[in-house]
Amino acid sequence: MDTPAIRDQAILVTGGAGFIGSHLVDALAPQNEVRVLDNFSSGDRTHLPDDVTVIEGDVRDPIALQRAARGVDLIFHHAALVSVAQSVDEPRQSNRTNLEASLLVLEQARQEDARVVVASSAAVYGHPDELPVPETAGIDPTSPYGVQKAALDRYTRLYEELYDLPTVALRYFNVYGPRQQGPYSGVISTFVEQARADEPITIEGDGQQSRDFVHVSDVVRANLRAATTDAVGEAYNVGTGTRTTIEELAETIRDATGSSSPIVHREPRAGDIRHSGADTSKASYELGFDARIGLESGIRTVVGSSGPSGRDAGATPDTNRESGSYS
Numbered sequence: 001m002d003t004p005a006i007r008d009q010a011i012l013v014t015g016g017a018g019f020i021g022s023h024l025v026d027a028l029a030p031q032n033e034v035r036v037l038d039n040f041s042s043g044d045r046t047h048l049p050d051d052v053t054v055i056e057g058d059v060r061d062p063i064a065l066q067r068a069a070r071g072v073d074l075i076f077h078h079a080a081l082v083s084v085a086q087s088v089d090e091p092r093q094s095n096r097t098n099l100e101a102s103l104l105v106l107e108q109a110r111q112e113d114a115r116v117v118v119a120s121s122a123a124v125y126g127h128p129d130e131l132p133v134p135e136t137a138g139i140d141p142t143s144p145y146g147v148q149k150a151a152l153d154r155y156t157r158l159y160e161e162l163y164d165l166p167t168v169a170l171r172y173f174n175v176y177g178p179r180q181q182g183p184y185s186g187v188i189s190t191f192v193e194q195a196r197a198d199e200p201i202t203i204e205g206d207g208q209q210s211r212d213f214v215h216v217s218d219v220v221r222a223n224l225r226a227a228t229t230d231a232v233g234e235a236y237n238v239g240t241g242t243r244t245t246i247e248e249l250a251e252t253i254r255d256a257t258g259s260s261s262p263i264v265h266r267e268p269r270a271g272d273i274r275h276s277g278a279d280t281s282k283a284s285y286e287l288g289f290d291a292r293i294g295l296e297s298g299i300r301t302v303v304g305s306s307g308p309s310g311r312d313a314g315a316t317p318d319t320n321r322e323s324g325s326y327s
């Protein structure tokens with residue numbers, strides 16, 4: 001199914017200079033009036049096209065948010081503190097950004113009568129008790145980050161039930177792609193950096209843990225579908241339905257980079273989730289979303305990108321049939 005075009009709308013993307021947000025902005029900017037609210041704590045100005053309005057401010061600041069959201073038709077809420085480890089160290093600080101500020105966003109959307117699409121997470125499932133995990137599985141987060149996303153996810157759906165606001169929560173699995181950078185960037189960008197430098201590729205634990213890696217251009221397409229669907233007031237898994245072990249991933253990345261890096265093992269990460277994989281049927285049937293980018297071609301878009309920053313890094317993820325185009 002083709003992704004419906006979104007045009008002539010006033011749109012706010014919170015966290016729009018960040019990894020996922022900036023790819024979404026790229027897809028929306030040509031045909032809409034796009035505003036980005038970002039405090040640039042991890043976002044990068046060079047990732048933004050020229051024709052968007054940038055409001056430099058914190059999503060926790062009601063004045064900045066009000067200014068950014070005035071008159072919008074649609075809000076994509078991607079501003080967050082994404083580090084699970086940081087949420088364990090500083091639960092109140094991450095709660096302020098990930099939950100309290102998110103409630104401000106929902107309230108602002110209510111005032112503007114704007115549709116809201118929020119970034120939820122597979123973290124809501126904790127250690128999933130079934131695989132692949134469907135949206136009906138138990139919500140049992142194992143970190144403050146997961147608790148915050150679970151509450152946001154529920155609030156988002158509640159705003160549809162209580163106030164008739166069109167809302168959608170997207171539960172991202174392990175998102176990767178160009179522009180993923182910084183201290184908490186995910187295993188794929190870490191392994192690619194290590195392989196490029198011919199340094200050891202560091203697997204934490206035995207490498208038999210598995211993840212569902214979904215390319216950022218597929219995540220953008222899921223957002224565009226969520227922005228137009230009639231099936232609102234729902235949460236959807238955004239993954240590929242395919243799991244890959246971390247060991248397979250290390251080998252694939254070493255091959256893709258032609259690196260001579262050794263693959264080494266170190267201590268497993270405390271509290272690591274063993275297996276994570278999405279049941280994608282609800283997103284497929286109700287949202288019309290199916291991921292298109294396979295892991296090998298997706299990894300090529302990371303290897304082929306010009307580095308962590310720069311607009312070119314994420315603009316055209318792939319050129320083959322599984323192209324990273326957003327439509």
Ligand code: UD2
Pocket residue numbers: 082084121122123124173174175184185186187188190191202203204205209211246268269272273276
């Ligand atoms: C992902 C999300 C996180 C949250 C969580 C929910 C990312 C980047 N993070 O965390 O936001 O939603 O899922 O469960 O998508 N690993 C290595 N070597 C390294 C780095 C990582 O072996 O140098 C392993 C790590 O121990 C883990 C796996 O790779 O088993 C994935 O780690 P990650 O940090 O990329 O993502 P994850 O699944 O912990």
